[in-house]
Amino acid sequence: MGLEKLLYLQGVGAEYIDCHGHHVQIAPSDRTGILASMLAKANVNKANVNTEPLNLVDPTSSLALTDPTITASTISDKTFSLDVAPWLSLLPSFQFCYLTHPVILIYLPEQAAEIAFSLTLEEGAVTPSGQTEFEWLCHTQNLAIIGEYHHNNIRYCRYQVNLIDYISETLPLGYHQVFAQNLSHNSAVSELESASGTLMIAPKTCYQGVMMDNSLSPVKPTNGKEIAEHSQFGNAKLWGISIQLYSLKSSNDPLDGIGDFKALKQLIEFSAQQGADFVMLNPLHALDIANAEHCSPYSPSDRRRLNPLYINIDELLDSNASRIEYSELDVNLNHIKLINYKRVFEYKYKVFVKSYELFCLEQQANSTERYKVFNAFKAQQGHALSTFCQDQMKHAPEWLSMPADFYAYLQFVAVEQLTDCQQYCLSLGMKIGLIGDLAIGAILQGNEVQSQIEQFCIHASIGAPADRFSPSGQNWGLTPLDPIKLKQHNYCHFIDLMRSNMQFYGALRIDHVMGLLRLWWWPLSKTLGNGAYVYYPLDTLLAIVCLESQRAKCMVIGEDLGIVPPEISAAMQQSQLLSNQLFYFSQHHDGFIAPQQHKLHSLMMLANHDVAPLKGWWQGEDLHIRDRLALYPQPQQYQDELRLREKERYQLLQWIDSGLTTLLKTDLTIPSELNELAGQIATLFASNTDNALSMLKLDDLSFDLLLDAWLMVAATSQSGLFCVQLSDLLADKHCINIPGTWKSFPNWQRRLSKSIDHVKQDKQVSQRCQLIAAARHQAACLKKDC
Incomplete structure (x- = not known):
């Protein structure tokens, strides 16, 4: 054992x-x-x-x-x-309790003992009366034993100290410091005489914002004081657009080689005009500076830092000054299809160097207000930023010989610009703004792991x-x-x-x-x-x-796709982490789940970076790619996947047909083209009573109309949040990432075929956004019975 x-x-x-x-x-x-x-x-x-x-x-x-x-x-x-060992220390070094039931746990051999406590609130935290410190005495005979352990013929007990018995005020959330001392002076257990540790007081749920059901009564803790914690969703049915930021084009400029915060602001403006309440992004974490071609946003060097390639250089220098000589590469960075990360890196970092030199010349030399803000940023970020900058300096290409402060400057600018993008969302009336993405881990050779290696x-x-x-x-x-x-x-x-x-x-x-x-x-x-x-x-x-x-x-x-243990589902529900549904995986034995049966407390995404976009899925593009790359262990598996996709296409038509029928019964205006599509689908079903349609007959349908109907029906989802990729609004068929490939497929490199200006002028894209917005409003009204 x-x-x-x-x-x-x-x-x-x-x-x-x-x-x-x-x-x-x-x-x-x-x-x-x-x-x-x-x-x-x-x-x-x-x-x-x-x-x-x-x-x-x-x-x-x-x-x-x-x-x-x-x-x-x-x-x-x-x-x-x-x-x-945990039973041999009076206090654990870290423990937590909930705001509704504040407690401290201590460990002692079974004995009658008097314990002196002091609680110092986290810096900046105060109680309603202004207190920041508390002291009290308690006796073990008045404490509940909630656990025990026998060691060397001694019974060790876990005692629970209910703070409301000793502190009359509601304690604030935060990381507070606790000190405990055993005043009984039992020499046999001298190691237990005193200890200190962190007490985290946490809420039971995550922030809900506009999704909160404000009709609910506040939760009342045992001391009778009201605490604003809610446990259910409201009627909001918000929607937004997701984007791989690097793929965006703000213009057709030859030097616009990668999507950045300038393009993001343009997309924010367009999305807000369409009635969207959020823009969802790929991870923006710092990547490996030594290997620009290692471009997966899910394989970061440091998740606490931002990728400087997303910096909008037009905000660093005026448009003339930013056009540094780039003739030695003789290349159009604004490639119609793929990003050349190495050349984009070289170009943008040359601009960054020039910008930093101007910053030092104009801001540092004159100790301007902006330079003071920069110094305050470095002080606030502390040793962690300093270590990151030294790591960047150590692993940067030989031609990029810059001091550590240069990399701190880039983080300062990136943080400033991303923060500005979120504020821009809110200023335009978006209810959520930006949705970020946190990768599950970091690469071994990156700064995050190496600096926190223990x-x-x-x-x-x-x-x-x-x-x-x-x-x-x-x-x-x-x-x-x-x-x-x-x-x-x-x-x-x-x-x-x-x-x-x-x-x-x-x-x-x-x-x-x-x-x-x-x-x-x-x-x-x-x-x-x-x-x-x-x-x-x-x-x-x-x-x-x-x-x-x-x-x-x-x-x-919480991205809960794949093998999801029931403990996670229950914990997410209790803590009010939204689930992350993906349309393709929302199926049962008869086909796709009806929108009205989607999880309420969730984000429904039609597609994401690991699956084919809607057009690519309909055309089987992802299956063809996997076959060309020999990713199927057996040739028969490819044929099996094709047959399954044919069945799923038929089930999708059934799902769309049912959804359009439901919408036609509401007061929502359905475009005449979609009425005609519904008729075509009904005719196909009537002439194929064996529940099967050939691929050719399915391909006779207009995909553009099919996509409109797909988006509109999906947008009636019961989910609190609904998201569609910009590439799907453009009916792009190209995959972002083929899991299991690296050099054999250009993962994370493809750019959108149209710039934001062209997206704004694309009437079909705007019409699809209008269909989604109308369907989301209808879904919200159905929930409210309005």
Whole structure:
């Protein structure tokens, strides 16, 4: 039981339910391999941690299943530290409670003892009467025992201190400091005489904003004081447009090589004019400066920093000054199809260098107000920004020889411009504004992992077990946070991640939200087996998400696509994280789920970056690409997928037919063309009573009209939020990303065929937006019975 107990304490799973509903036992050797990965130490030169960028750690050196990492002594020591030691400290270093039931937990041997407490509120936090500190005494005989542990013939008890018995005021949310001292002076347990730690007081739910049902009564905690926490959605049926920001074109200028914050502002203006309440973005995290071609926004170098390539250079320099000589490349950066990241990087960083030099000459030299704001930004960001900048300087190309302050300047400008974009959304009347995206992990060689290496497991990477689409499983090449080390460091990095991302947005989508409960780990060393699930402290992480969400006034969406354990679904509902539905996956045995049966507390997306756009799906473009790239293990699988897609196309027509029939019964005005389409579909069904239509007959239908109907019916979704890709409004068929490929397909490189100016002038796009807006309004009215 020694090894098995340690596996449990470290969170290494033993079993799971796979995508087919089968119960899978994880092989003991795979579990032990993950344990070896967790226990292996990183060779970090601690002398350099605070002064220089870290040297990259080799995570695969000399690790094997026979490695002495897992010895009897190690098992004993680790088990003691994780299982016994927490009971031998008066206070945990980090604990949380909810605002509605504020408590402190202490650990003591069973005894009659008097405990002195002091509680110091987080800096800037005060109670309604202005207090920031509290002191009180309590006796263990007046405390409830809510847990026990026997060690060395001593019964250790977990006591619960109800704060409302000692503090009459409502305590504020936040990270507060607690100090406890045992006044009984029991020499037998001297190590328990005093301790200090962090008490996080959290709300039970995430920020709901405009989605909140204001008709509900406030929740009343046990002390009778009202707290504004609501638990249900209101009648809002909001919609928005999603975009891969790099793909946007603000103009046809030859040097407009990548979508940036200028293009985003133009899209914001267009979206607001169409009645949209949000613009949803891909992750904007900083990428690997040493490898510009590594362009996946889901493989960041540091999720706390922004990618400078999104900076609008027209705001840095006047239009004439920004046109630096670029004849040596002799290339049109504004490629009609694909982004040349290397050349875009070179061009934009040359502009950045010129801009920084002007900044130093004009702002720094004269100590202007803007320069003071820049210094305040650096001071506020502190050591974390300094480490990032040193890392950028160390790994930048040789031709880019700039000081660390240059990279701080780029972050300063990027933060400024993105913040301005969100404010622009709100000024135009959008109810949410920007929805950001937080990637599930970061690359090993990036600054985030290397600067916080003691909180990551650098000997493993995260991904997913085998499923229908990936028979061998998926390895995303991202380094996992270690749940044990995360706890030992009082969750500081996770808190920083939430805070640094939520500051920019009206809502934040958390990619692969199941990672709050468990992540599939692959050992980097091939000798350590085939991976296993590793579990995380879900309740604590969710409490942090809720607190940071309320503080930033940022709604939270959990991307819960794939294998979703029931614990996650229940926790998301309780914490009011919105679910993330994807139209293609919203099916039952008879076909696609009716819009009125979609999850209320959710974001419904018609398509996203990992699946084909609507036209590409209809034409089977994604299947053809996978076949050309030999991604099907067996040729028969391709034929099976084609037959399945044909069946799904038929089911889509049934779904559209049913949806149009429902809409025709309302007072919503349906364009005559869609009435005609409904008639065509009815005729097709009448002439094919065997529930099958040939591909040719389906292709006789006008896809443009089919797309209009698809968008309109989908927009009647019961979901609180509804999202459509700009590429789908343009009826683009090209895939953004083909999972499982890298160099064989131009993932994350394709640009939209039309600039924002052309989008604004495209009457068909505007008409589709009008259909969506009308359908969303109708859905809201149906809910309110108006």
